[in-house]
Amino acid sequence: MITFVTDKDRNEQNEEEPVGVTQTGTPVGKIVEKAEKAAAEEAEKAKEKETAEETKESKETKETEGNDEKADKKTDKDDAAEETEGSEKTDNTDKTKDKIEKMLFSINEHMALFHKGNLRNGFTLEYDGSIILLGDVNPGAEIKATGNILILGALKGVAHAGCNGEIGAFVFALNLIPVQLRIANIITRFPDGDSKEGRKPEYAYVEDGKIYVSPFE
Amino acid sequence: MGEVIVVTSGKGGVGKTTTSANIGCGLAVSGKKVALVDADIGLRNLDVVMGLENRIVYDLVDVVEGKCKLKQALIKDKRYAGLYLLPAAQTRDKDAVSPEQMKKLCENLKEEEFDYIIIDCPAGIEQGFKNAIAGADRALVVTTPEVSAVRDADRIIGLLEANELNDPSLILNRVRTDMVEKNEMMSMDDVTEILAVDIIGVVPDDESIVIQTNKGEPAVTVESSKAGQAFRNITRRIMGEEVPFMDLKEDDSFFTKLKKLFKK
C-alpha cells in the first residue's frame, strides 16, 4: 500500500523536506519482515481469498485485522515523521469495502457524468457530481468533480475529487499514476521514486487528513 | 533592485525553455535569488524541464486574477536555495493575461527581492510575446545557426527595439563545431554579422542537454557538460563578468591537425 503524506501548506512543503509527499508505506513484500504479525495475517487472508467462502471464523479474523489495521496506521503516521518505512495496512477487508460503498453512495449518488475519450494536455473536465471517464487523463490534463472520480484508464494528470470540500470523495483509476492528486483541500503528489509500471487498479481516499492509496480488488 | 530578463526567439524549438532553466539554475548556484516565470500560457514546459511539474497548485493566471497570493504560486526548487518557479497555466490561453498585468507581476516580483527574474517567452509574435516582454528590462534572443531561426531572430530584435527593449543579447544555440569548421554551418561571426547585435554566448549541440532534460535537471550543473559550461559562462556574463568565449573544438589530436593541413 502506498501512503501519501499530505501537504496543506505549500510553502512549508517547499521548504526543507525534499518532497512534500513522503512514501511511508511500501509494497507488501518488504514490510512483512518488519511486522511478523501482519505477515501471518496476510497469509491467512490469502487463504481466505482462495477459498472464497466466508465462514464465520474468517469474519472474526477480519474483524481483528480491522483493529490491527488501525494500530498499524498509527505507527504508520509516527514513522512518517521520521521518514521510515511504515508498516503494512491490510486491504480488502470488509471495513474498506463498506467504506467504498459508503463513499459511492454518499456523494451525489444521482449525479454522475459519463465521459468517453482521452483527456489530453491542457483540457479540464469539470462536473458538479461524480465523473466516470472511459479513457486516460494525460499529463497536463485535469479532471475535477465535486463528487467521486472513476477513471477506466490511466490517470497521469491531475485529479481533484470532492473539489467543493467533500472529504469523503475518492479517486479510482485502473492505473493510478497522477502528477498530483487532490481530494477536498488536501494535495499530494506521486512519490518520486515509485515505479509507474505494472500497477494494478487502485483507489485513493482520505483518512485522518491524509490521502491513502490502496489496491482495489 | 531586481532585473527582469526575457528569453525569447520568435521561432519555436530553438531552446528558449532550456536556456531559461539553465540560466536560472546557473544564477541560483552563484547565490542569486532567482524567479523563473513561464509565460507560455497553455503550453507550459518550464516545469517539466525543471522537474517540478508535480508541485504545481497555483499558476501565473491564478496570481494575476487574484485567486492566490504570489508567494503561494511560487514553487521553491528542490535542489537550489533561492530558485523559484512561477508556472504558467495549462488550461487557459494567452489572452487570459494582459501586458499591463504582466508588468504589475514583474514589479511585484521585484518587491519580493529577487535579484533576477527570468521570463520564458512563448514562440511567436502574438499576445504571448507581448505579455512576456511587457515587464522586461533586458532581452536575450536565442537562435540556432539555421536560416529560419536567424530570420525569426531578426524579426524579434526589430520588435524588441520597437518596444524600447534595445540592445538585446544573442545566444547562439546548438552549434556543431565540426560542421562550422567545414563551413557547412554558419559560425558565430556569420550570425552576429547578419544580426548586428552583441553575442552573450555560444552553446554547442550537446547530448547532455537531452539527457539532463529527460531527468528534469538542467545541464548547467553538470561539470563535464560542454553545453553546461557554455551556460555557466553566459550566467557569469549576465552578472557582468568578462568571460572569454570558450573553445568549442572537439579535439586537436595529431590526426585532425594532419587532416587540416592537407585540406589547406
Next chain:
Amino acid sequence: MIGLFDVLSFLRKKEPASGSVAKDRLKLVLVHDRANCSSQVLEMLKGDIIKVISNYMEIDEDELDINITQTRSEDNNGTVPVLYANIPIKSMKRKSS
C-alpha cells in the same frame, strides 16, 4: 577509405559550402524583411524613381519593373542583394537649355 574519399573530393568541382549559401540567402531575405511590408516600400520607391527619371526621359510607366534580387558579387563567389530595375524608355527629352 576516408583518405580515398578526401582525394576524390579534391577532384570534384568545388561547390560553395552550405554555410556560405545560408549566409547569402539570409542576407537577401533580411533585406526584404527589414523593409517591412516590402511591396509597399517598393511601390513608393517606384513612384519616386518615375518622378526623377521623368525629368530626363519619357518612360513606359506600366512596363516598369522593380525588384530586390541577388547577383554574384565581383570579388568572391558569394552573392549580394541588388535593387533591380527594368525601365523601358519611350523617348529622350530634349534638353531645354
